[in-house]
Amino acid sequence: MREIGWSHNLVILERCKDTHEREFYLRMTRKFDWSKNVLAHQIDNQSYEKSLLGQTSFDKTLTPALRAQAKLAVKDEYAFDFLELGGQHGERELIARIEDFLLAMGGMFAFIGSQERMEVEGKEYFIDLLLFHRRLRALVAIESRASPSV
Structure with missing residues (x-):
């Protein structure tokens, strides 16, 4: 939580109820340097839920x-x-x-x-x-x- 901005933390805490979901958005925000608006869009777009599906040919x-x-x-x-x-x-x-x-x-x-x-x-x-x-x-x-x- 210390590695991203306070406003980012507030968005995550207010909008994500699940601990794993919060951790996902914290890590992704830090890793990809998301702005607050991009973070909010990722939450609105349910990126956490979609990432759980893992529908790729990467394997x-x-x-x-x-x-x-x-x-x-x-x-x-x-x-x-x-x-x-x-x-x-x-x-x-x-x-x-x-x-x-x-x-x-x-x-x-x-x-x-x-x-x-x-x-x-x-x-x-x-x-x-x-x-x-x-x-x-x-x-x-x-x-x-x-x-x-x-």
Whole structure:
């Protein structure tokens, strides 16, 4: 509790009733240097509960040394409702808002590019958002599923 700000502690104490949940958010806040607003969003988004599900392919694809770090650092799906895009939005608007958000996350992710071309087994793909996670030293590819336009 001494290693994060007092306002962070208040948010955790007021909003998390379970001891394990509190410890999770304390550790994640310290580890990823979350701002108070990012912490509040993580609690609203039920990151603790989702982390318990552990629905990843990390066990098959990563070395044991990277597996635990990866599970704590990334999730299969993110809810970007905090971007306040409204009911209908396009992919470009979503990507622009995500870029702004990543800049505010304190430097854990580095933006590499959007619509990055990739070729796999002779087929051409375009990654919506390509990031580099500094702690994991790994690329993170994000495929957006924007709301359909009317």
